[in-house]
Amino acid sequence: MKRPDFHIVVIGGGMVGACVAALSAANPQLTGLRIAMLEAQPPTMPPPQDGNAEIDLRVSAFSRAAERILGSVGAWPLLPAQHICAYDDMVVWDAPRQPDDPGVIRFSAGAVGEPNLGHIIENRRVQWALYECAPFREQVTLLRAELTGLEFDNERAVLSLGDGRRISAMLVIGSDGAASRSRALAGIETRGREYDQQAFVTHVRTERAHGYTAWQRFLPEGPIAFLPLADGRSSIVWTTRPEQARELVGCPVEEVSRQIGAAIGHVLGDVELAGPRGVFPLRLQHAREYCRERFVLVGDAAHAMHPLAGQGVNLGFMDCAALVQILADALSRGARAEAIAELRVLRRYERWRKSENTLALGLIDTLNRVFSNSHPLLSTARRAGLAAVEHSGLTKRFFMGRALGMRGEIPRIASRSAGWS
Structure with missing residues (x-):
């Protein structure tokens, strides 16, 4: 067998791609493997950590499991504290109700003995921390090019790059997003559909403090969420009809502030637009297969979901931890390095x-279907369902455990010493 250039090549250097590369480099069972990551546009250093830098539109809610995964490679301590916002509570309610009405769901970290329910952080800062962590810097080769071709034979995968180079790998990990080129070149199909919704995002200042609480209200057109930011503002993710989302991007500041305040039911008083605006299309998508011989998918390349539960990147990180655990376990039994690429x-x-991902995608898609409409029978069922969840401690613990990444089959690196009950 001709020696390949690398044992593992990761396609795509976003948060999930950088995570799987760093985890592979950090795992003692994979020590000695040659690891590369292919990314045409690697990140640049975020603005200075002086607290005055503008917060990017792309933020995510990172779960407890994600925190542990990032901590395991030394990336979590590299995140500047002034750009991290832990949130302690979450309030979820249906449009006809008010946040203080009976039947509104209130999740609290204290109820399950956790310090918080997660952290709101800019994607770019998490991505940069992964590039800067020691395992990545010291052991991952960064290839600045695009993937243009991918071929497989019995001994290796051969990647053609946009700059004319050809490199070989024992295993290729596709982590290049929902529109994955590597997935298409590997011949893996997807199923799913475009949502008749788009996500409008911006940041706002509010009359009352967010209280380190995430607020989410279900409207007939889709949910609106207020996510607390470290500087006191809130990040808005408003899923609505495409025409309304586009209108919100272009209408006057005073009007969009008024509409946002009305949509969230003025739960934090008056709203003032305090950031740029953007809109993103939404799609439900799931790969029919996650792997072929010498090729495997992680993150959005394998599954893309609705943002209403904020679980996209968290599921991607869990993919990374699970894959590296499987590869390490294979080598720990004395197998040769070639075993990592075996089907x-x-x-x-x-x-x-x-x-695990099928369950999450199905649950979130069902919630969006049930809540994003104004049918009177469904409205009655929603109110009854929310009230039932609020009054069932066991059900609330189940949902919080899922959101924290502490339920289901958890990779060892993300688990806690005492399991969820």
């Missing part, structure tokens, strides 16, 4: 993560 090994990862 029998990659199928273990597929069975594990595809079942």
Whole structure:
């Protein structure tokens, strides 16, 4: 067998791609493997950490499991404290109700003995921390190019790059997003559909403090969420009809502020637009397969979901931790390095993560279908369902456990010593 240039090549250097590269480099069972990441536009250093830098529109809610995964490679301590906002509570309610009405769901970290329910952080700062962590810097080769071709034979995968180079790998990990080129070149199809919704995003200042609480109200057109930011503002993710989302991007500041305040039911008083505006299309998508011989998918390349539960990147990080655990376990049994690319090994990862992700995608899609309409019978059922969840401690713990990444089959690196009950 001709020696490949690399044992592992990760396609795509976003948060999930950088995570799987760093985890692979940090795992003691994978020590000695040659790891590369292909990314045409690697990130630049975020603005100075003086607290005055503008917060980027793209923020995410990072779960407890994500925190542990990032901590395991040394990336979490590199995140500047003044750009991290822990949130302690979450309030969810349906449009006809007010946040203090009976039947509104209130999740609290204290109820499950957790310090918080998660952290709101800019994507770019998490991505940069992963590039800067020691395992990545010291052991991952960064290839600044685009993928243009991908071929497989019995011994290796051969990647053609946009700059004319050709490199070989034992295993290729596709982490290049929902429109994954590597997935298409590997011949893996997807199923799903475009949502008749788009996500309008911006930042706002509010008359009353956010109180380190995430607020989410379900409207007939889709949910609106207020996510607390470290500087006192809130990040807005408003899922609505495409025409309304585009209108919100272009209408006067005073009008969009008024509409946002009305949509959230003025839960924090008057709203003032305090950031740029953007709009993003939404799609439900799931790969029919997660792997082929010498090729495997993680993150949005494998599954893309509605943002209403904020679980996209968290599921991606769990994919990374599970895949690296499977690869490490294969080598710990004395197998040669070639075992990481074998289909029998990659199928273990597929069975594990595809079942977990199918459950999450189905649950979130169902919630969006049930809540994003004004049918009177469904409105009655929603109110009854929310009230039932609020009054069932066991059900609330289940949802909080899922949101924190502490329920289901959890990778060892993300688990806690005492499991959720």
